[in-house]
Amino acid sequence: MIRDMNFVRELLDEIAKGKERGVFHKEDAPEKTILSLDNKENYHLEILRQAGLIDWYEKPAYRNSGQLYDNIRLTWEGQEYYALTKNFDVWMQVEAHLKTCGLRVEEVSFEMLKDLATQKLRQTIGLK
Known part of the structure; x- marks a missing residue:
């Protein structure tokens, strides 16, 4: 599976x-x-x-x-990951970004997903 x-x-x-x-x-x-x-x-x-x-x-x-x-x-780690991915718009940005690269979220490592979600959340709240 x-x-x-x-x-x-x-x-x-x-x-x-x-x-x-x-x-x-x-x-x-x-x-x-x-x-x-x-x-x-x-x-x-x-x-x-x-x-x-x-x-x-x-x-x-x-x-x-x-x-x-x-x-x-x-x-604690679960809370941290949940904080990164609970926002639907942020998650959709993660999926859209991967789609432009020809990938699905299942095809990327967990650490890369966390990094990408962090990047997208930072952009959403105005941090670079």
């Missing part, structure tokens, strides 16, 4: 805003337990954790053929 950076942006936005995808409700389950039955979502949550952008308190437990994520949250 190839990472989908638009989906990553969507996941980070939902995590930052406290929105939960597929909440698992059970009396003995923690309040913010997320049950994911989606392989794409599981893959992206795992690589976001590997990149240090998100974390959760407990190791994931399997239940009902899904994966549970307890108390999922953005890390």
Whole structure:
């Protein structure tokens, strides 16, 4: 599976805003337990954790053929990346810039995406 950076942006936005995808409700389950039955979502949550952008308190437990994520949250690095990419106009500038180079966001390294998003955000707020 190839990472989908638009989906990553969507996941980070939902995590930052406290929105939960597929909440698992059970009396003995923690309040913010997320049950994911989606392989794409599981893959992206795992690589976001590997990149240090998100974390959760407990190791994931399997239940009902899904994966549970307890108390999922953005890390400091996740907050930093989210701050760079949460603005839709900035993100569209990043995608447009890459398109002029014949590239998609999935074809560029994470570090290059961060650098480009930083450049576009700096331009947007009048810094050079």
